[in-house]
Amino acid sequence: MSLEARDATVLRHHHVTLCTGGAQQDYDFHTGVLGLKSVKKTLIYDGQLPLYHLYYGNDVGEESTLVTSFPMGHTDRKARPGSGQLSELSLSIPEASVGYWEARLREHGFESRRAETFGEPTLCFRHPCGIPYALVGTTGDGRAPWGAGPVPAEHAIRGTHTYVASVREGEDMEAFLELGWTARPVARDGARLRYEVGAGGPGALIDLAIEPERRAGTWTFGEGAIHHGAFQVESFDVQQGVTETLEGLGFTDCSAVKDRGYFDSVYVRTPGGALFETTVSKPEGFAIDEAPDRLGARIQIAPQFEDRRDEILAQLEPLSF
Numbered sequence: 001m002s003l004e005a006r007d008a009t010v011l012r013h014h015h016v017t018l019c020t021g022g023a024q025q026d027y028d029f030h031t032g033v034l035g036l037k038s039v040k041k042t043l044i045y046d047g048q049l050p051l052y053h054l055y056y057g058n059d060v061g062e063e064s065t066l067v068t069s070f071p072m073g074h075t076d077r078k079a080r081p082g083s084g085q086l087s088e089l090s091l092s093i094p095e096a097s098v099g100y101w102e103a104r105l106r107e108h109g110f111e112s113r114r115a116e117t118f119g120e121p122t123l124c125f126r127h128p129c130g131i132p133y134a135l136v137g138t139t140g141d142g143r144a145p146w147g148a149g150p151v152p153a154e155h156a157i158r159g160t161h162t163y164v165a166s167v168r169e170g171e172d173m174e175a176f177l178e179l180g181w182t183a184r185p186v187a188r189d190g191a192r193l194r195y196e197v198g199a200g201g202p203g204a205l206i207d208l209a210i211e212p213e214r215r216a217g218t219w220t221f222g223e224g225a226i227h228h229g230a231f232q233v234e235s236f237d238v239q240q241g242v243t244e245t246l247e248g249l250g251f252t253d254c255s256a257v258k259d260r261g262y263f264d265s266v267y268v269r270t271p272g273g274a275l276f277e278t279t280v281s282k283p284e285g286f287a288i289d290e291a292p293d294r295l296g297a298r299i300q301i302a303p304q305f306e307d308r309r310d311e312i313l314a315q316l317e318p319l320s321f
Helices: 023-033 095-107 171-180 236-249 304-315
Strands: 012-020 038-043 051-057 066-071 085-094 115-116 121-124 132-138 159-167 185-191 192-198 205-210 224-234 263-269 275-280
Touching: 012 051, 012 085, 012 159, 012 275, 023 038, 023 051, 023 066, 051 205, 066 159, 085 095, 085 224, 095 121, 115 132, 121 159, 132 159, 171 185, 171 205, 171 236, 236 263, 236 275
Parallel strands: 012 066, 085 132, 159 205, 224 275
Antiparallel strands: 012 224, 038 051, 051 066, 085 159, 115 121, 121 132, 185 192, 192 205, 263 275
16 A cells, blocks of 8 residues: 555654753743743653653643653753754744744843755754754644743744654665655755655654764763654554554564553654654543643642652752742
């Protein structure tokens, strides 16, 4: 069966997760400078050391508007950026707002550089911990931004734009995307290849940056790198089907289903090295443990650890919000 005849089982981005530095620094940057809503403040429990898992997005934390972070400052663990990772966080803004954002970043002490990728005006800058960011001017992005943030709605960030994966060569990654991820090649810009999933457009794009001379980056939790990119799928049946398709192609480095509280995840290490995730949102979304008008109001701790709240939070940097 040709790719065009197959169902587009991978729909769009769900969230992207970064390993950043200080928790307060990360929170102030995303909510104060970028004007995203704090949708959820929670923890992860992979391993023995608790970490914050902070979620930023629009009013309800809609899929593809979400940027999430694991602040690592209290661990002293550093990442090495390089190939085999997602190498840039690219966010969508209205095309007419590029000048607004250039001025806003400057006012907050961030240097930016204008560029053009795939014909779209782009502002390049960095998170305080060093992760490369891009604000890409787009037209026709209908996703609703946070309506009550510090950035006027007409200029506000709409969500993710593209995931940029740095790879040393593209052939195996192209096969993975086309045969296992229902992605379609749509454009080339120099050494960068663009793919789209689902309906395409901002929030449904994947770029391969072919960088054969770049040293491999680290895969561990560590400050200064993007950890993974998650993609929305419709149901557990679809999620299982994607996993079975990948394994049938020989891409067997897939995890078991992991319950992340607000969604269920399967992770796969792609042949280019970047970590991808298929994600099934829970019907209640982020309102599963907070009222919709109170999202992000309290640090959420998994029910089995709630009786240890004070002990766990004492291990983390205090967070003011």
